[in-house]
Amino acid sequence: MSRSHLLRTSLVGLVAATAAGMFVVPAVAAVDVLVFGTTEVPSGSWDPQQNFGTVPIQVNSLVFGNLIQFNAEGELVPDLATEWARIDDNTLEVTLREGVTFHDGTTFDAGDVRATIERVANDANIAHNIFWSPSKVEIIEPHKLRIVTDAPFAPLERVLAVTNIISEEQAADPEALRVHPVGTGYFKFDSYTDSVVRLTAFNEYWNGAPGVSGVDFRVLADRNAMMAGLAAGELDITYRLSPADLDVIGSTDGISVTSFHALDNVWFGFDTTANAVSDPRVRRAIAHAINRPGIIELFGGYAKLPDSPLPVGAPGYEPLSPYDYNPELAKQLLADAGITDLTLRYPSSSGVWPFQQQVDQIIVSSLEAVGIKVQVERLDTATFFSTYPTYDIFVQSWYMLTGDPDFSFSIYGGSLGAAIFKWQDEGFAERFAKQRSNMDPVGRQADINELSKYVWEELPLLPLHNLQWIVAYSDDVVGYTHGPTFAELLHGVTLKR
């Protein structure tokens, strides 16, 4: 018996040791490499026009250049375009920067801009198409062009500030773009292996080499490990933190914590064709039933209570009459709508947004308090993301990627609204098109207010909270700031270790 155990143990050891011989020690980041920690597992697709994930957007903001970009104050500043001007409501004339090369050495010119814009603006199978308007690009000179939209398109400049310029070659070869993007940004994409996305400095960048030799995005399996890694000095920056994460790092020396308004909206959505929630009166009753102030309290000052479809304080935001937490009114509205017995299916998953379990508990108890029965189905994260639109009610989020209200409203309409809320509403479509094409800023704001009011009444989704983004970073990082979007501004960042 003992000999058998000894042998088995030895052989297990032998096999494991043999396998151990195959392991490759993950390359440790060099001293002047900036290391981000994240628990978001990137999908492995780096096509900048097909992604809404945080890590891909951060990575692509470093690998690619845009014609225009946001600075830390949210102002539009030149990037690959040195000048731009409206010729008429449908036309933007752009002068391109000269002497810019892609990471593979090819020269950047108007052909690349045309390939990029005509791909994203006109192909409905490109994810970022949802915030573009059909357009064509007329090349005047190799470094001068005109972007001509089919209809007046007010958000164009802001849309350009989140449109990464890809090369003509990669526009024609999406598979290459997906696995190994080549841009004009100040970092080159190196690899995504061993749960590390690795970027290296592009020393031929038109504005000079960046202040660090590379950036690693290290994907971690556990949030507590991520916070410990930051506190121990192995990670430089962690972001999108929950207030609860701050308990782990506490008052650790050498760590700074900052937060910024990420224009993030976590909302409660409805299948507008399902059961009684197809009636807007019932949706409004539910809005009064949910204890949203209780949800806000969970975040200890890092979230705001929405009183508009647009995040509080975002461009275009105007407060509307809030859906106060009022269970008695909710019961009355349900009775007025003739609802006596209502059961709704709700998917619950922890680990998607901060405090999600507690938020779920508040939602369920709020609904049950007004007589709505809730069938809660506990799902793992993967199943949740694949199936949430198949439920009667669900929680999801949407942020203002372009810093323009047009983007926030894009989720209500078109294929996106149809897929998530099964909401195809002519009243919305008309108002959406109107604000989009109004080139007068004052007039456009009035249109946005009208659109806000309309969707606030129809309520295919109820914003639950506008979460502040919490970023914690090591004091070794010098010059770190954040703009209004997920894009990183790291060109001037250095490390003092």
Added chain:
Amino acid sequence: MPKYVATQILQIIFLVLVVATVVFVMLRVVGGDPARIAGSPASTEQVLQQFRERFGLDRPVLEQYFSYIGGIAQGDFGSSFRSGEPALQITLKAIGNTGMLVLLAMGIGLLISTSCGLAAGWRKDGWFDRTALTLVAIFQSVPGFFVAIVLVLIFSIRLRWLPALGAPGGAGMVLPLVALVITLIPEQFRLVRESTIRQISLDYVRSARGFGLSDTKVLFGSVLKNAVLPLVAVVGIQLGYLLSGAVAVEVVFNYPGIGTLAQTVLTARDYPVIQAITIVGAAAFLIINLVVDLTLAHLNRRVSIR
């Protein structure tokens, strides 16, 4: 013997096939569409379909199954949905990292418990014995993950002596190893201690001492060999527990072993890697058992194989 070996190999192939089939079916039953997980809310059906076509998920399930089994037969487990790397390569790396952690933990644990157990047993009720017994009682009552967290707080965050994030080889292994070794020591220590106490009460030890042999010679020349024998029986069992314990420790330290890999790939529904982890694990277990049986038969003529 050849007939026996052939039968066993066929059995292994059959069992691996069963495991491969079960994991294939379970992944498709449990829900979670890999295309939707990899895509975005704005991904159109055509884009999702492109993803499915890229990884063969658009084909009829039966066709996927036979292609998958055929691939396994040739050592091709497919490519990761996330990174595009071969699934087998990713799995072997992680198994290797976990194997190294577990084996080192076992080796260190045996070394410490044997030496401390001998010392404690040799001077029963002495100060070292009492101190060691108190310590192992503490180790036994504290869960491994808790030890891991305390270690990180003290040695990584407060003192900054050791990395909080684990890595194979070097300083990145120290804290995960300590967390695992602490869970092993109590049982091993008690066994060696009890066994040592029993051995020194036996006639051969009294005789050796009577012949004037020094304590060191008696301890290392005679007692050690007999005192550690009971350990052999528990090492195999502990190794199994250690593997499961390693999964929790890996997550706490983000050590790149099979535990962290499994967590990541399950969330992403990275079918090829999940399948590779399950099949390679099952195959390794079955092959090891066959080799053990054959070796035992070879060493011990009383074990006959027909």
